[in-house]
Amino acid sequence: MTPxxxxxxxxxxxxxxxxxxxxxxxxxxxxxxxxYEKGKxxxxxxxxxxDWSQDVCWxxxxxxxxxxxxxxxxxxxxxDAPDSPFQGMTEAQRTLVxxxxxxxxxxxxxHGEQGALVATAxxxxxxxxxxxxxxxxxxxxxEARHVEAYATYLGTKLPGHTYEIxxxxxxxxxxIMTERRWDITYxxxxxxxxxxxxxxxxxxxxxxxxxxxxxxxDLVMRxEARHVAFGVLALKEVVPELSAAExxxxxxxxxxxxxxxxxxxxxxxxxxxLGVDVEEGKAFAATNPLMIMFRQVLFxxxxxxxxxxxxxxxRVRQCFEDLQVAQFADQLDTASEELSSLDAVDNLAxxxxxxx
Ligand SMILES: [Fe+2]
Ligand SMILES: [Fe+2]
Numbered sequence: 311m312t313p314x315x316x317x318x319x320x321x322x323x324x325x326x327x328x329x330x331x332x333x334x335x336x337x338x339x340x341x342x343x344x345x346y347e348k349g350k351x352x353x354x355x356x357x358x359x360x361d362w363s364q365d366v367c368w369x370x371x372x373x374x375x376x377x378x379x380x381x382x383x384x385x386x387x388x389x390d391a392p393d394s395p396f397q398g399m400t401e402a403q404r405t406l407v408x409x410x411x412x413x414x415x416x417x418x419x420x421h422g423e424q425g426a427l428v429a430t431a432x433x434x435x436x437x438x439x440x441x442x443x444x445x446x447x448x449x450x451x452x453e454a455r456h457v458e459a460y461a462t463y464l465g466t467k468l469p470g471h472t473y474e475i476x477x478x479x480x481x482x483x484x485x486i487m488t489e490r491r492w493d494i495t496y497x498x499x500x501x502x503x504x505x506x507x508x509x510x511x512x513x514x515x516x517x518x519x520x521x522x523x524x525x526x527x528d529l530v531m532r533x534e535a536r537h538v539a540f541g542v543l544a545l546k547e548v549v550p551e552l553s554a555a556e557x558x559x560x561x562x563x564x565x566x567x568x569x570x571x572x573x574x575x576x577x578x579x580x581x582x583x584l585g586v587d588v589e590e591g592k593a594f595a596a597t598n599p600l601m602i603m604f605r606q607v608l609f610x611x612x613x614x615x616x617x618x619x620x621x622x623x624x625r626v627r628q629c630f631e632d633l634q635v636a637q638f639a640d641q642l643d644t645a646s647e648e649l650s651s652l653d654a655v656d657n658l659a660x661x662x663x664x665x666x
Pocket of ligand 1: 426456
């Protein structure tokens with residue numbers, strides 16, 4: 311289903327979904343309950359926990375970076391490759407490329423966070439059991455704070471530099487929000503979008519140019535691993551129960567989402583704003599080895615979780631092999647990673663204290 315109407319300021323998505331009430335108030339999943347306890351005591355405040363007094367100087371090199379670090383970022387972006395659209399640029403222009411990339415990434419984070427906000431609000435209604443409703447409600451609060459922090463940053467620190475939502479991200483959000491099967495909402499948002507974000511935040515924080523965005527992203531990352539873990543814990547109960555036809559639908563959804571997130575991640579909007587020929591820029595992003603590696607790293611948190619869920623069907627494995635990301639399958643999944651950090655404590659009060 312496509313949006314009924316949209317204008318420059320909003321996107322409308324029509325959907326049918328089934329709200330589930332439960333009269334069983336006894337939480338049945340101890341691992342989810344532990345995550346929920348951690349979520350309750352891990353709240354931060356975007357107004358007071360970010361040092362907004364620090365100046366952000368658009369276009370200026372990050373004063374906290376050494377020459378070596380700057381050179382490392384330059385080589386990461388592969389500015390001197392023979393096919394690079396950045397060849398012949400002055401140092402100042404290259405610094406500006408870094409700022410535009412930052413503005414683009416943070417803008418997509420903000421739009422993706424709003425997607426997470428509305429998707430988890432939907433989950434509160436549609437998931438069947440009480441502990442998932444508790445956890446999803448807690449996450450709604452987290453996501454509101456994430457949108458708020460990124461929107462405040464863009465509005466006050468980088469005014470005039472916000473990018474619109476990218477086409478592939480918008481298409482994925484529409485796919486997720488038109489879906490009435492709650493496990494596919496989880497799969498799309500908690501496993502794919504949030505899994506990609508988790509890796510992107512880590513990379514972003516190496517490349518970002520100022521301390522304010524680094525502080526925000528550190529705070530957001532603390533919450534995101536827990537969110538992806540929530541998706542893994544909830545879905546691993548569901549996947550074994552699926553019929554062959556239902557599994558085929560999830561497989562199809564995964565392949566479509568992978569296509570949107572990997573193959574179409576070619577930085578179109580960035581080339582446009584930089585005045586680089588868009589086709590030339592897209593060709594560079596599609597074929598340059600370091601840009602390919604950049605996209606592969608974005609899948610480093612998705613692949614082990616898909617594997618853990620039992621969704622690594624032959625078609626999905628083939629797709630991941632084609633994209634050279636199948637090697638991440640053996641890495642630890644996010645739920646095991648997150649829960650092992652809580653294993654040292656054996657009761658919920660201690661979990662809460664440890665998280666705090
Ligand atoms: Fe978030
Ligand atoms: Fe999240």
